[in-house]
Amino acid sequence: xxxxxxxxxxxxxxxxALISFxxxxxVGGRYAGTRDAVVxxxxxxxxxxxxxxxxxxxxxxxxxxxxxxxxxxVASSTCPNKICVSTGWxxxxxxxxxxxxxxxxxxxxxxxxxxxxxxxxx
Amino acid sequence: MVWLSLLLCxxxxxxxxxxVYLGAPPLPGAxxxxxxxxxxxxxxxxxxxxxxxxxxxxxxxxxxLTGTFMTPAFFFSLTGALVSCAVMIFAFYTMYGKxxxxxxxxxxxxxHNFSQLTLASLLVKQAAVFLQLPLLLLFAVLAGTFxxxxxxxxxxxxxxxx
Numbered sequence: 001x002x003x004x005x006x007x008x009x010x011x012x013x014x015x016x017a018l019i020s021f022x023x024x025x026x027v028g029g030r031y032a033g034t035r036d037a038v039v040x041x042x043x044x045x046x047x048x049x050x051x052x053x054x055x056x057x058x059x060x061x062x063x064x065x066x067x068x069x070x071x072x073x074v075a076s077s078t079c080p081n082k083i084c085v086s087t088g089w090x091x092x093x094x095x096x097x098x099x100x101x102x103x104x105x106x107x108x109x110x111x112x113x114x115x116x117x118x119x120x121x122x
Numbered sequence: 123m124v125w126l127s128l129l130l131c132x133x134x135x136x137x138x139x140x141x142v143y144l145g146a147p148p149l150p151g152a153x154x155x156x157x158x159x160x161x162x163x164x165x166x167x168x169x170x171x172x173x174x175x176x177x178x179x180x181x182x183x184x185x186x187l188t189g190t191f192m193t194p195a196f197f198f199s200l201t202g203a204l205v206s207c208a209v210m211i212f213a214f215y216t217m218y219g220k221x222x223x224x225x226x227x228x229x230x231x232x233x234h235n236f237s238q239l240t241l242a243s244l245l246v247k248q249a250a251v252f253l254q255l256p257l258l259l260l261f262a263v264l265a266g267t268f269x270x271x272x273x274x275x276x277x278x279x280x281x282x283x284x
Contacts, residue, residue: 021256043247
């Protein structure tokens with residue numbers, strides 16, 4: 001049923017998945033200190049809020065963004081599919097929320113560090 | 123011709139069901155990708171022109187039925203389906219001897235997801251979208267293998283002439 005080459009391809013793809021998984025975990029971003037929720041609209045940063053604050057909500061584009069308990073999520077959105085809403089809470093630099101129709105992106109950035117820093121060595 | 127229509131309808135039904143019932147956590151926006159099964163079967167029995175036509179019609183009609191026509195979701199669907207179709211055509215005509223339909227299907231599945239991720243990253247101008255890659259690759263392998271195995275079974279049992 002499956003030829004030998006099929007199997008090789010499957011193993012190769014699984015290996016790729018594993019490698020990219022490790023890459024995301026380790027290179028996805030490591031920051032010391034508090035983390036910020038970074039919101040981008042059409043690729044431009046429009047909001048950067050520390051995750052360590054009491055609950056607050058604000059609106060970017062058609063998305064209602066909520067920060068609470070060290071996490072951030074899109075609480076509601078005017079987009080048709082609500083994929084952004086169903087993504088739920090994020091708090092790690094390797095996580096991201098995207099609302100394609102609204103061109104809104106919510107990422108986790110470092111507190112006082114620039115976003116281009118990937119890792120810190122002591 | 124009747125077969126093409128039937129397969130088109132099958133593809134549309136799969137598309138609509140996937141659009142309605144999937145898209146929940148852990149991976150919102152990622153569906154099961156069973157529509158590639160129809161593309162695969164048409165590619166095998168009828169050729170590349172028919173498979174492209176089928177993909178275009180299915181995405182068009184499916185999006186009209188689900189009310190997503192001309193929305194970003196529609197363009198994502200279209201991109202994924204067309205790119206994966208092109209990859210499958212290429213794989214089928216160059217590598218079918220060595221790989222069974224499973225290999226062709228896997229090529230289509232991975233590029234289906236990958237092209238949609240690429241489109242998303244262009245749309246929101248963030249490379250971070252590719253953080254979804256590991257999970258999507260895993261789903262691509264699962265769905266792609268399933269599609270390929272089923273297609274192999276169909277092809278072994280269904281004698282069809284053009």
